[in-house]
Amino acid sequence: MNICIDGRTIYKRNTGFGYYAFYLIRHILRSECNDHITLILHKDVANLFFMPSCTKHHEILTAVDYRNRILRDAWENLVLPIIFKKHNINMFHSLTFHMPILRIGNIKQVVTIHDLVVFKMPEIYPKYYTIYWRFIIKRSLERSSKIIAISEATKQDIIDLFNIKEDKIHVIYHGIDLKRFRPKDETNGVGATLKKYGLKKPYIMALGLSDLRKNGERILKSYSKIIKDKTKDVSLAICGILRKRNRVLFDQIKEHGLSDRVVMTGFVEDEDLPILYRAADLFIFPSLYEGFGLPILEAMACGTPVITSNISSMPEVAGDAAVLVNPYDVDALARAMHGILTDKGLKESLVKKGLERVKQFSWEKCAEETIRVYEAACNSNKSSADYADFTD
Secondary structure, eight states: OEEEEEOTTOOSSOOHHHHHHHHHHHHHHHSSOOSEEEEEEEGGGTTTTOOTTOOSEEEEEEOSOTTOHHHHHHHHHHTHHHHHHHTTOOEEEESSSOOOSSOOTTOEEEEEEOOOHHHHOGGGSOHHHHHHHHHHHHHHHHHOSEEEESSHHHHHHHHHHHOBOGGGEEEOOOOOOTTTSOSOOTTSOHHHHHHHTTOOSSEEEEEOTTSGGGOHHHHHHHHHHHHHTTOOOOEEEEEBOOOGGGHHHHHHHHHTTOTTTEEEEESOOTTTHHHHHHHOSEEEEOOSOOSSOHHHHHHHHTTOOEEEESSTTHHHHHTTSSEEEOTTOHHHHHHHHHHHHHOHHHHHHHHHHHHHHGGGOOHHHHHHHHHHHHHHHHTOOOOGGGBOOOOO
């Protein structure tokens, strides 16, 4: 079987999609899969997966930037079919919702659905963005032979929104790189890294607040409460780039008099992220919606206690190893932060549970289960039976 995997979301500065693509592809190539793999990658990461002992794959490089929606869509629908034909592709795996508009021959198609936030929370995005992604996702679900959902919560969203039969959807969890994300290591230059981002211990860490669903406004409100209560002299580190749409956060920082307590680090380099997790007193991730929530596992793996939401996929990922709260309840968030900052026993318990919890998630397992989906897709016959009949 000739399998084509689209890895164009992998860049030198990766985000969630890029990490998923990188780790999944790397472990598929390391697995016992005997199929030939054709990788589609951006030219800037050429030979990223070069392994002298591995002869079962080759790379097709493109200069088209995945982030350029117009060029990306044109390339997918004009060039990708040519690649399929030229390399006798039997199966195509889209790692990011995308499928060519037209069905191409007898090629089986698998799509990974990371979340359905444009259906669940359309109000937080521009209308054109929501319309575009709704169209892309619906079309990909229709074209696919099999669907990979990254959590049971995402699977249920697919069923609820599209009436797709349950046996077409396979839940495969992300993994966690435990060599990269690991507990405290005093040899890793913590002091220099904190200085680089303008941080001093102790601090609470938040990540990715550029995305409005990450609940940045309530994080600030709850943080302002524990500062007023003089719980502890602890700063708040907002890690990641903030944008114009985050104007409310800047206004809130001034309104609550937090300018000297909130540190905005900007973009965090890959090699620095685990260090910032390790040095934090706690990691707060009260997102309003997640397809999975990989930062929960990253923080746990670094030995940092976690506060996250009791909705969407987050309880599924965190298990009993985090403090789960209603993300809409500012007082509950403040109480959770106060508890971890002041209760040493609670903090130690969460750290211990977190380090055990992350062992349940591995990229090796993710790759093995994905290969089994490929096999199931090649043996499937797509038909209208993919959709559930909800007649009374």
